[in-house]
Amino acid sequence: xxxxxxxxxxxxxxxxxxxxxxxxxxxxxxxxxxxxxxxxxxxxxxxxxxxxxxxxxxxxxxxxxxxxxxxxxxxxxxxxxxxxxxxxxxxxxxxxxxxxxxxxxxxxxxxxxxxxxxxxxxxxxxxxxxxxxxxxxxxxxxxxxxxxxxxxxxxxxxxxxxxxxxxxxxxxxxxxxxxxxxxxxxxxxxxxxxxxxxxxxxxxxxxxxxxxxxxxxxxxxxxxxxxxxxxxxxxxxxxxxxxxxxxxxxxxxxxxxxxxxxxxxxxxxxxxxxxxxxxxxxxxxxxxxxxxxxxxxxxxx
Amino acid sequence: xxxxxxxxxxxxxxxxxxxxxxxxxxxxxxxxxxxxxxxxxxxxxxxxxxxxxxxxxxxxxxxxxxxxxxxxxxxxxxxxxxxxxxxxxxxxxxxxxxxxxxxxxxxxxxxxxxxxxxxxxxxxxxxxxxxxxxxxxxxxxxxxxxxxxxxxxxxxxxxxxxxxxxxxxxxxxxxxxxxxxxxxxxxxxxxxxxxxxxxxxxxxxxxxxxxxxxxxxxxxxxxxxxxxxxxxxxxxxxxxxxxxxxxxxxxxxxxxxxxxxxxxxxxxxxxxxxxxxxxxxxxxxxxxxxxxxxxxxxxxxxxxxxxxxxxxxxxxxxxxxxxxxxxxxxxxxxxxxxxxxxxxxxxxxxxxxxxxxxxxxxxxxxxxxxxxxxxxxxxxxxxxxxxxxxxxxxxxx
Numbered sequence: 001x002x003x004x005x006x007x008x009x010x011x012x013x014x015x016x017x018x019x020x021x022x023x024x025x026x027x028x029x030x031x032x033x034x035x036x037x038x039x040x041x042x043x044x045x046x047x048x049x050x051x052x053x054x055x056x057x058x059x060x061x062x063x064x065x066x067x068x069x070x071x072x073x074x075x076x077x078x079x080x081x082x083x084x085x086x087x088x089x090x091x092x093x094x095x096x097x098x099x100x101x102x103x104x105x106x107x108x109x110x111x112x113x114x115x116x117x118x119x120x121x122x123x124x125x126x127x128x129x130x131x132x133x134x135x136x137x138x139x140x141x142x143x144x145x146x147x148x149x150x151x152x153x154x155x156x157x158x159x160x161x162x163x164x165x166x167x168x169x170x171x172x173x174x175x176x177x178x179x180x181x182x183x184x185x186x187x188x189x190x191x192x193x194x195x196x197x198x199x200x201x202x203x204x205x206x207x208x209x210x211x212x213x214x215x216x217x218x219x220x221x222x223x224x225x226x227x228x229x230x231x232x233x234x235x236x237x238x239x240x241x242x243x244x245x246x247x248x249x250x251x252x253x254x255x256x257x258x259x260x261x262x263x264x265x266x267x268x269x270x271x272x273x274x275x276x277x278x279x280x281x282x283x284x285x286x287x288x289x290x291x292x293x294x295x296x297x298x299x300x301x
Numbered sequence: 302x303x304x305x306x307x308x309x310x311x312x313x314x315x316x317x318x319x320x321x322x323x324x325x326x327x328x329x330x331x332x333x334x335x336x337x338x339x340x341x342x343x344x345x346x347x348x349x350x351x352x353x354x355x356x357x358x359x360x361x362x363x364x365x366x367x368x369x370x371x372x373x374x375x376x377x378x379x380x381x382x383x384x385x386x387x388x389x390x391x392x393x394x395x396x397x398x399x400x401x402x403x404x405x406x407x408x409x410x411x412x413x414x415x416x417x418x419x420x421x422x423x424x425x426x427x428x429x430x431x432x433x434x435x436x437x438x439x440x441x442x443x444x445x446x447x448x449x450x451x452x453x454x455x456x457x458x459x460x461x462x463x464x465x466x467x468x469x470x471x472x473x474x475x476x477x478x479x480x481x482x483x484x485x486x487x488x489x490x491x492x493x494x495x496x497x498x499x500x501x502x503x504x505x506x507x508x509x510x511x512x513x514x515x516x517x518x519x520x521x522x523x524x525x526x527x528x529x530x531x532x533x534x535x536x537x538x539x540x541x542x543x544x545x546x547x548x549x550x551x552x553x554x555x556x557x558x559x560x561x562x563x564x565x566x567x568x569x570x571x572x573x574x575x576x577x578x579x580x581x582x583x584x585x586x587x588x589x590x591x592x593x594x595x596x597x598x599x600x601x602x603x604x605x606x607x608x609x610x611x612x613x614x615x616x617x618x619x620x621x622x623x624x625x626x627x628x629x630x631x632x633x634x635x636x637x638x639x640x641x642x643x644x645x646x647x648x649x650x651x652x653x654x655x656x657x658x659x660x661x662x663x664x665x666x667x668x669x670x671x672x673x674x675x676x677x678x679x680x681x682x683x684x685x686x687x688x689x690x691x692x693x694x695x696x697x698x
Binding site: 035037081085089091092093094095096098100101102103104105106107109220224228231274275278281285286289290291 | 432435437440442443444446447451454455596634635638639640641643646647648652653
C-alpha cells in the first residue's frame with residue numbers, strides 16, 4: 001500500500017506537466033483543427049528563457065516573464081506565419097509548424113549550447129520537504145506542481161467562460177464562418193489562442209525541466225505523452241485532457257513500478273510503458289472514437 | 302460539385318491560356334513530342350547519375366529512390382485516401398528488417414525476400430486498417446504515431462530472442478552485398494570499372510527498376526476503380542457510400558497495399574545502405590517522411606520522388622550554408638536555414654513543389670483535351686483530374 005501510494009504520488013508530477021501541455025495542444029486544435037508540431041520546441045524555448053532570466057531575477061518572476069514573452073511570441077507566430085493561410089488548407093500550416101520547430105531548435109542551440117543545464121526547482125526541494133501519508137512521501141515539489149497546474153486550469157476556464165475574448169474563442173472554435181458573420185474578429189481571437197497556448201507550453205516545460213534538465217530536445221517526449229493525453233481525453237475537451245493526463249501518468253508509473261517485480265515482465269521499462277499506454281488508448285478509441293470527453297462528430301450530407 | 306468548380310476555372314483560364322507560349326491538342330504528334338521531352342528531362346539525369354558521380358553520391362541517390370517508393374506508399378493512405386497515418390515508417394522498418402534477417406540468418410537471396418516482405422506487410426497493413434475504420438482524423442494520427450514511436454522500442458526487447466535477431470541497438474549488416482552478375486555488367490557497360498563502383502551502379506539500377514515497377518502499379522491502381530473509390534471516400538465519405546463504394550473494404554485494402562509498397566521501400570533501403578538499424582526507422586524519420594510528402598506534393602505521383610529528393614538532400618544542403626558574420630560555417634544556426642526554407646516553401650508553393658511546377662507549366666503550355674473516339678463524354682469532364690487536387694484537409698476534418 002505504501003509503495004502503491006508512493007508510485008501514485010510520483011506520477012502526479014508528470015501528470016500535471018502532461019496536463020498543462022495537453023491543454024496547450026487542445027487550445028490550438030480547437031482554434032485551427034490542427035496539431036501544432038512546433039509545440040514541443042515552443043515550450044522548450046520558453047523554458048530556456050525562464051532559465052536565462054533566472055540568472056538575474058528570482059525563479060518565479062523568471063517563469064512569469066518567460067510565459068509573457070512566449071505569449072507575445074505565440075501571437076507573433078500566429079500573425080506572421082499562420083494567419084496568411086486559408087484555415088481549411090492544412091498542408092502549408094503543417095510545413096510552417098515544422099519550420100518554426102527547426103528555427104527555434106537552432107536558435108536555442110546557438111544561444112544556450114547543446115549541453116545540459118540544470119533548472120532550479122521553483123518549489124522547496126530539500127530532501128526532507130515532504131508530508132508523510134500512510135508511509136508514502138508526498139513531496140512539496142509535487143504539491144506545488146499540482147497547485148500551479150490547478151491554478152492554470154482554473155485561469156484558462158475563467159478566461160474561456162467568463163471573459164469576452166473567451167466567449168469569442170469558443171464561438172470561433174465552434175464555427176469560424178458563423179463567428180465571423182456575427183462580428184467576431186476571428187484573426188485576433190485565434191491569435192489569443194496561440195498566445196495562451198504558448199504561455200501554457202512554457203509553464204509545462206518549466207514544471208518538467210526541474211526533473212529532466214534543459215537541452216534542446218527535452219520536450220519532445222513530453223509532448224508525445226501530452227498528445228496521448230489530449231487524444232484520450234478528447235481533442236476538444238480541456239477538462240477531459242486534464243483527467244486523461246493523470247490517467248496516462250498513473251498507468252506509466254504503476255506499470256513501470258510493478259512490472260520489474262513480476263518475473264518475465266522485466267522488459268517493461270520506462271519506454272515500454274508508453275507502448276502499453278498507447279494500446280490502452282487504442283482500445284478506448286475503438287469504443288469511443290472521439291476520446292473520453294470529446295464532442296461526437298455529427299455529419300451533414 | 303467539384304466538377305462544376307473545375308469547369309468554371311477552366312473557362313476562366315481560357316483567355317489567359319490563349320496567351321500561353323505553346324498550345325497543343327491532346328494526342329497530336331506535337332503533344333506527344335512535348336511529353337517525350339518532359340520524360341527525357343527526368344530519365345536522362347536519372348540514367349546518367351550513377352556513371353558520373355562518386356560512389357557515396359550514387360548511394361545517396363539510391364536512398365532517394367528508396368524513399369520515393371516509401372512516400373508513394375504513404376501517399377496512397379495520406380494523399381489519396383485522406384487518412385492521416387504517421388506510422389508508415391514502421392512498415393518500412395518491417396520490410397528492411399525482414400530482408401536482412403532472411404538473408405543473414407536463413408541464407409535467402411535478397412530479391413527472393415521481396416515476396417515475403419510484400420505479403421507480411423500486406424497483412425500488417427490490413428491489421429492497422431481495421432482500427433482506422435472506426436478512428437478518424439487526428440485520433441488516427443495518434444494511433445499511428447504510437448506505432449512509429451513503438452517500433453524501434455519493440456526491436457530492442459531482450460526477451461524471446463527478438464534483440465538477437467534484430468541486432469538490438471546496433472542493427473545488422475547485410476551479410477551478402479548485392480553484386481552484379483556477368484550479364485548485368487555488360488548490359489550496364491561497367492566491366493572496366495572497380496568492383497565497388499560496379500556494385501554501386503548495379504544496386505542503383507536495381508532500385509531504379511524496382512521503383513519504376515512500384516510507381517507503375519500504384520499509378521494504375523489510382524487510375525482504376527479502387528483508386529477512384531479512395532478519392533471518393535476522401536472527398537465525401539457519405540457521398541461515396543451512397544454511390545456504392547464499399548467503405549470498409551476500400552480502406553482496409555488501401556492500408557494493406559500501401560503498407561506492402563512501403564515495405565518494399567524498406568527492403569530497398571536495406572539493400573542500398575547494406576545495413577539496418579533502429580535509428581533509421583525512428584520517430585524523427587516518421588516526421589521527416591511526412592515533411593517530404595508535403596514538400597513534394599500530397600496526392601501527386603511526381604510529388605513522391607521530388608519529396609524524396611528534398612528529404613535526402615535538403616538538410617545536407619542547408620547545413621552547408623554559411624553567411625559569415627551571422628551564420629558561421631557549421632554553427633547550429635544552419636538548422637534555422639532549413640526551417641526558413643520550409644516556411645518559404647509554405648508561403649510560395651503552398652501545395653508543394655509539384656503543384657507549383659504544374660501551375661508554372663500551365664502559364665507556358667496549354668493542352669487542349671480531346672474527346673476520345675466513340676465516347677459520349679464532353680471535354681469539360683475530361684479535363685478534370687481530381688486525383689491531382691487533393692489536400693490534407695480531408696485527413697484532419
